Amino acid sequence: MFNPILILVGLTVLVSAYAWSNHDLMESWILRPYRMARDNSQWYRFLTSGFLHADWGHLLFNMIAFYSFGQLVLDVLANGTGAPGLDGFGAMGGIWRFLLLYLGGIVVSDIPTYFRHRDDRNYGSLGASGGVASVLFAGVIYSPLNKIYMMFIPVGIPGFIFGFLYLAYSYYQGRRRGDNINHDAHFYGAIYGVVLTLLFMPAAGIEFVRQISRFIGLNS
Template identity: 50%
Template sequence: MSLSLTLIVIIITVVTSLLAWNNANLFERWMFTPYLIRTRNQYDRFLTSGFIHNDWGHLLFNMITLYFFGTAVEQYFRSPLLFLVLYLVGIVVSSLPTYAKHKNHSHYHSLGASGGVSAILFSAILFDPIRGLYLFFIPIPIPGFIFGILYLFYSAYRAKQANDNINHDAHLYGALFGVAFTLVLFPSVISNFFYQLANWNIFN
């Protein structure tokens, strides 16, 4: 049985996160540090930071979301290359506003695949906003568009707290990139999106 590209990305991300947790030098080198990107030209941090996470909770939240929506996007795109571009460029693009904001702040660091995961999530929502997600111990599926809204509200709340190394702003910018990228490739998806919402019945 062949692995989906989504599962391959998840396995790589789990492995690299574990490696970083057990190697402080590697953890520091792969983090998103705008000041070092600017002063030492370490541009690889834009991407490496998307493959390490703060802790198990952070890793599981991102990878569970990616698992549920990534395979769907693979099917919609029917192109491994486009899927990888969406995910990897999503990680980079979602960090650009943070880079501009903190490029002169030597104390700022962040990490996580949030931008890429958010790009995948909102691309999937455009194709199938009603797609259900069984989240942790909730016995009924949560429609994708509702999960997406909750996802952004949670990100905005955590961004205001700013008490961890997670770039919560990347959720928003990753979502915007995912929507824009998908609409450029599949402009007709927007009419299908609103059609599904208009015909959605909470009791179905």
């Protein structure tokens, strides 16, 4: 059975690297809300912009995060966790749900960006961050106590704590608009990932709460 994670990573690396030397491709695939609002043939940019990145740092950060959490999420969707109500959907069922999570996250996370900037002639956005956030937060729902490590921080942070901090930071920065990062895509991609994960496996929400409750009880 093919591994969609490796295919998506490889495709994203190849497209991003090629687009850095091909301005026409970069310009035709990047998210341009102004143009999309005035030309109904350009809605494809919601998806294609997720295969473009600004530079190697941006690309590697997204792909490492995607790969790190992707296998956990794909395994759960295919095979389940063994907990009550968390049965898997089989190989193909897991794959198409995983693709809906990641590719859907890329598209859905940019919808608020589209409405916010559709009258801004110069605005553009690119990157797979919305899809990566969707997969990351699905992983947090399934394994909230797994520790997440970040650069320059020597200790791991339990996933559910990292998740709350991530959402708060992304929301704040999205309202502040203090840099060139599309924080709205991070925020809404994460929300999409949580919602879709709970739609796939409603019992995951109960297991999420149970694990956190035990963690707090053991450490209080």
